[in-house]
Amino acid sequence: METISLQAQLRERGTKGSVRALRNQGMLPAVLYGKEVGNVLLSVPTKSLEQVITNHSIGSTLINLDVADGEKGGSYLVMCREIQRDPVRRELLHADFYQVDLTEEIETEIPVVLVGEAPGVKQGGILQNMLRTVIVSSLPTQIPERLEADISKLEIGDQLTVGDLEPPAGVRIVSSRESVIALVIPPAIEEEEGEEAAEEAEGVEAGTAPEQGEE
Structure with missing residues (x-):
């Protein structure tokens, strides 16, 4: 399992204005929590965390969080458990970090990636990806970056479920x-709808056309 480093600073609980000022300085308000550390207010460099999110799967990445200064200063092994973004601008607003114990199992969400080529698609079927993540439980060091879902046996009408996945040992x-x-x-669903719409349209046109002999 991959481990990366991230710098952090202690911060005091503030008003909405002070939190906004913190973001304007390129720092993101965050919180670190866990059985040993309790609940600690932090700030982390926004750009650094954005790079972590972009280049790594946060659900399966351990982070050495180096907290500068103060009683709670030190290095903590954590996982990023939640990210909040502005719903419109998609800017980072807040982050939650959870202190992990390497001897205790934790639950986390990891991506599911489709692999292979479904024979049903070659036959004209339409592949629909219904689920892109699953929740797994394991020791922090055994969390996989992703699980692969093999679709190479899917014919038209077939489906692949979570029960078909094969997690690694310990997961x-x-x-x-x-x-x-x-x-x-099957593609017939869309084709039939298109044919029905065309027939209805033809029926409407036929009904509005004047009969022969009418003026």
Whole structure:
């Protein structure tokens, strides 16, 4: 499992204005929590965290969080558990970091990646990716970066569920086994709808056209 480093600073609880000023300085308000550390208010460089999010799967990446100064200063092994963004501008607003214990299992969300080529698609079917992440439980050092879902046997009408995934040793999938990851639907559904629409249109045109002999 990959481990990266991220710098952080202690901060005091402030008003909305002070939090806004913090963001304007290129720092992101964050919180670190865990059984040993309790609850600590932090700030981290926004650009640094954005790079972590862009280049790594935060659900499967351990972070050495180096906190400068103060009683709670020091290095903490953490995972980023939640990211908040502005719904319109998509700018980072807040981050939650969870202190992990390497001897205790944790639950986290990791991506599911489709691999292979479905025979049903070659036959004209349409592949639909219904589920892109699953929740797994394992020791922090055993969390996989992703799980692969093999679609190479999917014919038209077939589906792949969470129960079909094969997690590595030491990893347990928490998400429902019945949840559908991908399926191949027949193209006839769209074709029939198109044909019905065309027939209705022709019927309307035929109904509005004047009969022969009318003036």
